[in-house]
Each structure stands twice: as structure tokens, then as C-alpha cells.
Amino acid sequence: MTSLILQVASSQLPPNSFAPFMIYMIVKMLVVFTVYLVGVAMLTLAERKISAWIQDRHGPNRVGKGWLQPAADGLKNIMKEETYPAQANKPLFILAPMLAFIPALLTWAVLPFAAPMPLPWGRMDMVFADLPIGFLYILALSSLGVYGIVLAGWSSNNKYALLGGLRSSAQMVSYEVAMGLSTIPVLLLAGNVTMNSIIAQQAVQGWNVLLLTIAFIIFLIAAFAETNRLPFDLPEAESELITGYHTEYSAMKFSMFFIAEYANMVTASALMVTLFFGGWDIPFTLWDNLAPYTVAKSLLTLGFFLFKVLFFLFFFMWIRWTLPRFRYDQLMSLGWKLMLPLALIYIVIVAFGVLALDAVGMPRDRWYGAPLITLNVVLLVVLFLVLDRGRLVSPASHRARVEELDRLRARRSRSTLKTGTEG
């Protein structure tokens, strides 16, 4: 019976009948979904542990030496009472946590996480759907995440939640622009929007983080804003908005927002790895990218992919426990007045660079990246040493005119209501 459905096929080619394809798909879905959700749960533990270590504490170490803490938290949240605020829009109130969570999961449909695995019934591609529009699909879905937060803020009938929702919509729209523009240089180099061609390009020419460093920096910062992580967690700024959009949520619905935040982090990390760190590519070698595929190759590349994603997840947490939150106007001015122009200028520079390299007849092989790397080093020096002089993130006084500042200071010295000592 099994042999009828699962025809033995060439292990290097995709399965030639429908049944093995479906079975592969279901197995991949189950495995990835399970690993993803367990991983997200463990991330909550990792966050607490890393925050503790950074602050010279031990972190959770009671429930099963700390390892069972996520299970205990989950159990607690399931047992707790679900409360609904008076006058809340109940359908939207229930819908919002789902909307926050689902786009993060859906993004995984197009992310390749290992080299294809040869099996007796045909090759198993380690991606759910290698969509021809792969990359655009991700951009489209990651914008959907904002709906969960905005609807949560609005349907709660709470002023703090509403403000959090408003902030998040403004923030996400602002940084979406910079994020989208920062990925155009990647597309310029890859010449295609499918994830596999982006990875193949990086395997040949070197990782995009070296070739397109500025684009990576912009993408990284925008990813922090998109996932609502510190230093851009203004939608849930505790000091001003209690907890922003999820103020009114309790029990498992709150937990859904929590999970959604970590799921978004995983997705953003995987995206960064795929676009700028070569996806599942093993650096300095080409054998892992070329046929014939083997199971060992597949597992090894999977390991590399996981390692890179875990590094970025750690980086997200590391940043969170290092930087304080931005002020709202700093966030907006950084997004619109710095990241957006920088991304646009960078697109022009890279476009001209690619044009020039093609004009001199440079083949798109492993040395293609060398001139681009040189270009990036120059641009980085400009960015770090010239541009970043109190202009990237500035105190409020910096934007006021000099005479205005003097007038404010003079008024203060006359005032009887002093608000502290002059710095």
C-alpha cells in the first residue's frame, strides 16, 4: 500500500507524484510549527535569563532548574481568568491577539531553512513554498502585524491602550518604509525576489552583510522597530502607557501578544539571516550549495541556519537590556529624517556601483563583492565618524534654534518655578 502511494523516485529531483509532496509538506509543517512554538517558549526563558545575567542576577532557577519556567508560565496563563473590559468591542478584542500572532507564523512559509534533503521518494525542499514573489510576500505580511496591535488598542476602550495602538501604527508605518527601501540593494545584487536566488547569490559573491553593510544596519534598526522591541518599544512604554495596547488583556490573550512578540523576533531574525547572512549557506565554501544533495549536508546547513538565527535572537535581547527607550520624537525623526534618506541614497550608490561594475565587464563571481566591500568601508567611516555627531539621535535642545535656546534659558533664570539644576 505504502509503495503504491510513495513511488520510489530520483532522490535528487522533486517527487514526481502528489502523495509524497503532501506528506513532505505535512511533516515539515508539524516539525517546524512544533519547533517554532517550543522555541518561542524557550525564548521567554532566554530573555529572562539574559536580562538576569546582564544585571548580575541568576534569573529563573526554581521550576525544574529554570527549564520548566515557560511551561509553568503557560500553565498559569491558561488557568487565569479572562477579563473583558466594559464597553470593549468584543469580537475585535478577541480577534486582535490572533492577528498579532498569525502573520509572524505565515512568514515562515517562504523562508528556506536548509539545503534540500534527498529522500527515497524524491527531494524534499527545506522550504514550504518557494514562491516566485517570495520576498514581496514577506514584506506584505510583516505589515499585517500592525493590525493586531492597532485593533487591540482600539477595541480595549482604554485611553492608554488606544495611545499605544496609535503609536505602534505610526511607528510601524514609518519604519516599514525604511525597511522596504533597505532591501532594494539586496534585490539589485540578486536580480530576483525569490529567497533561494538571494541565498544562491550570497553563496557565490559573499554575504550581503559585507557587500551591503549600510542596508543591513538600516534593516536591523527597522527590524527592532517592526518587532516593537527596545529601544523602540514605544507602543508598550510602561513608564507612560502602563503597557500600551495590551493593558486590558489578561490570561492567555495577553500571552498571545507575548508569544507574538517573540514569534516576530524569530521571523525578523530569520529574515535578516536570509537576506544578509547567506541564509543556510556555510561561509567560505560552495560545496554545501551545489548538487548532489545529501542528508548530512542538509542537516549541517540547518544547523548553521539555526545558529545564525539564534545569534540574532540573542542580539535582540542583548540590545534590549543595553539601550534605554527612545523618545517619541526621536523615533520619528530617526525614521523619517535619517533612515529614509540614508536608504534612498544608498540605493542610488549601490545602483551606480552595480552599473559601473557591469559596464567594466566584471563577472558576477566571488570577486564581484570586493569593490562593493571597499565602497561600504568608505561609507561606514563617513557614517560613524562624520554623520553620527549628535545628528542621529539628539536631545530636544539640539533641534531648537540657538537664539530660541538662549531665550528659554533666560526665561528659566527669571522664573521662580525652577525645575532642577541646570546641567
Added chain:
Amino acid sequence: MAIGIKVMHRPVEEVSYLRATLSGLGHTFKHLIDPHKVTLQYPEEKWPLSPRWRGTHRMLTTEDGKAKCVACGLCPTVCPSNCIKLVPGEDEQGNRYPLVFEIDEFRCIFCGYCQEVCPEEAIHVGRHYENAEYSRDGFVYDLERLMAQTHPVCEMWDPSDEKGQ
């Protein structure tokens, strides 16, 4: 009346947010890998208490297991919060002993006067702080309970020996 606006002077031309961020990351990473942690693992580890710590009471006993108290009535007299209830009794030999000796630990302010005033060194405040009961009545300690306590007792401050040596 204009309200003063605090305008901080910051040397914005000299600072770099990116480089400051990198140095901050380096600093937090140093703490991340630093094996020295400051947390005290409470139920397993405890800070040492001061020898003068005044906690819940304890009644010392003689060798034959009786309370040292002679029901002289000094401690209820001196007690500023009036939390000691003492009913004296007398046996056939004419020795006084407490029929009822109760301390309401909720009323007690842990001044330690009872210990200081006691001529028999019977009642002591203890070096102990982990108290929990299911009801408020549980905090009225009777004589039996006071005698059953085993925790170390307070060493009172002595003016002639200021450092408690």
C-alpha cells in the same frame, strides 16, 4: 508667570550614538559573562543577622524544663505597647510562677524592654524573622509556645561594650 523650562546642555557635536551603543553593548556583555552574581538564594542562603536583632520572643527554661519566669510583673509594666498578659500564681513552697503568660506579637513593637527589665533573664527577644500563621490568633504566643522556640536570642546593647564584644 512663565514656567521655567529646563534645557540641558549636552555636547551633541562630540557624541556618537552608534559608538556609544557599541561601548554600551560591550559593557553589558562583560556583565553577561561575569560569573559573579549578587543574588542571595534566599531559602537556602541567608544573610547573617545582627547580634542585636530583636524578633519574636522566646522564654528560657531551667534544667528541669520549667519557665525561668517568676511572674514578678516587671515586663507587662515596662511594655510600651501593652502586649504582655501575665497572671501570677504561687505553688505550695511559695514560689511564684506564671499561670498565664501571653505575648501578642502583633501588638509588640520589638523594643526589647521586656528582656532588658527581666531580673531572671527569662523572656528574650529572638534573632528570628520568618513568621507565618494562617490566622491572627496564631500570633498570640502563649507560655508553652514561647518555651518551645529554639532560635538564638538577642544580645542586648551594652553601654560599656558598645561594639557588642
